[in-house]
Amino acid sequence: MRVGDALRGEILSGALAPGAPLREEEIARAHDVSRHTVRAALAALGAERLVQLVPYAGARVSALDDDDLRALQQLRAALETEAVRLIAEAQGSVWSPATRATIEAAIDDLADAEARADWPATIRAHAAVHRAIVDAADSPRLAEAHAGLESEVLLLLTHVRPHYAPGALAAEHRAYLDALPRDGGAAVRAHLDHSTQLIRAAR
Numbered sequence: 001m002r003v004g005d006a007l008r009g010e011i012l013s014g015a016l017a018p019g020a021p022l023r024e025e026e027i028a029r030a031h032d033v034s035r036h037t038v039r040a041a042l043a044a045l046g047a048e049r050l051v052q053l054v055p056y057a058g059a060r061v062s063a064l065d066d067d068d069l070r071a072l073q074q075l076r077a078a079l080e081t082e083a084v085r086l087i088a089e090a091q092g093s094v095w096s097p098a099t100r101a102t103i104e105a106a107i108d109d110l111a112d113a114e115a116r117a118d119w120p121a122t123i124r125a126h127a128a129v130h131r132a133i134v135d136a137a138d139s140p141r142l143a144e145a146h147a148g149l150e151s152e153v154l155l156l157l158t159h160v161r162p163h164y165a166p167g168a169l170a171a172e173h174r175a176y177l178d179a180l181p182r183d184g185g186a187a188v189r190a191h192l193d194h195s196t197q198l199i200r201a202a203r
Contacts, residue, residue, distance in 0.1 A: 003031050004041035011050050011061055012151070013120070014158050018063035022051060048151040064156050069199060072152055077192045079146045080130065081185035083137035088184060090138070095181050099136045103177055106132040111170035122169065123157040129173050133180070162198035 007027070010016045024038045031038075042059045045051040052062050064072070087095060106129040113121035127150050134146040164172075172191075179187035 003027065003033055003037055004044050006031065007041060007045060008048075008050060008151070011045070012154050012158055016061050018061050018155075018159055020061045022059040022061065024058070048148070050151050050155055062152075062155060064152070066200065069156065069196060072149065072156070073192050073196045076130075076146075076149060076153070077185075077189050079142060079149075080134060080192075081188045083134040083139070083142055083146070084180050084184050084188060086137035086139055086142070088181065093181055095136075100177070102136065103129065103132045104174075107170055107173050107177065110173060111167065114164075114167055114170055117166075119161060120158070123154055126157070126169065126173075127153060133177075156199065160199050160202050162195065162202045164198075 007016075007022070016022075022042060024035045024042070027038045027041075028035045042051055042053065046053045046059070050062055051059050053059050087099065091099065106125070110122065110125040110129055113125045131143075131146065131150070135143050137143075172194075176187065176191050179191075183190075
């Protein structure tokens with residue numbers, strides 16, 4: 001949907017700040033569409049949790065507080081832990097060279113974005129690393145559920161930049177990949193707990 005894509009782009013670029021009101025009439029006029037079309041776009045963005053729809057108060061860009069962060073990370077941990085369990089069930093304690101190569105390629109892209117000091121590209125490459133891990137489980141339903149969280153994670157990291165030394169984020173994910181076959185869900189929880197602490201510290 002053209003309006004939804006445009007609004008998503010503005011939200012995830014930071015052009016629309018958390019809490020910013022999204023007025024149907026203004027959006028309809030700006031995009032030369034009906035208010036019904038705008039309402040449908042806002043509902044779709046609400047399903048992605050990029051937009052909060054408040055009865056009698058309209059829509060606004062979502063703002064994630066600490067409770068939202070905790071719930072988001074818990075759900076990510078549950079999905080990624082299950083993905084890692086399925087990979088281990090299929091491949092054993094040593095993941096296949098093809099699985100590792102796919103995830104390592106995503107980490108290489110993350111390292112490249114970090115080297116360019118391009119934060120928007122970095123957070124998208126970071127999302128791709130975690131997507132590659134979940135996709136390796138070869139479970140379409142699990143991948144779909146995980147993908148449903150991606151916009152919310154991007155929104156969070158667009159506005160909160162945890163402190164990482166140059167190259168540290170890619171290095172952390174290489175260590176994470178090494179730990180996953182050995183430690184499974186414990187590695188997932190440790191990784192996401194660490195990122196939660198850094199995000200909270202950066203607020």
